[in-house]
Amino acid sequence: EAQVTQNPRYLITVTGKKLTVTCSQNMNHEYMSWYRQDPGLGLRQIYYSMNVEVTDKGDVPEGYKVSRKEKRNFPLILESPSPNQTSLYFCASSLDGGGAGTDTQYFGPGTRLTVL
């Protein structure tokens, strides 16, 4: 089944404790992206990757890191999480490496992160 998977689905952590949220897609998509969803703010893009070893900042990159060492995986790293990073996070992928211009994005199920 074609899908985007994220792990973990739920995570409660404390301020400053490094964490990684994994994202994997099995559709051979070039483009992958991370979003955070907050009430009243919709989805805001954190980072995106147009293909392997190419990543770029989205609208809200502060406090996050990413890497794209292989096509299928795009982990999101919080080196020192803070309470304002408490949010619902989505990973997405699309076929086109041209910046998701016309292609449908396929979303993972989300990771709900709470930072105490």
Add this chain to the structure above:
Amino acid sequence: AQSVTQLDSQVPVFEEAPVELRCNYSSSVSVYLFWYVQYPNQGLQLLLKYLSGSTLVKGINGFEAEFNKSQTSFHLRKPSVHISDTAEYFCAVTGRALSGGYQKVTFGTGTKLQVIP
């Protein structure tokens, strides 16, 4: 720069009634427009998209949207809603500059559709 405005944060509607969810955008380039739906505790999935051609776009689950360039709108409609349509709906825009490069996708803040039995 581009932006998307969904003025209605919540829309209650009775079952079997028609519904329109509004989306307005601004962009300085040729636009591509999307509607995504998020069911409770799930990720987003595509309802429909406008890339070019006919301004009336039909999507899944009986939804359709009309691209209106002069009004910079892309409103989503359904003639008769069902309980299962209760979800949050997001409008999104991206575009292509004259130079050929794509702009990143920008999402609206979402509209929660609540279908009342």
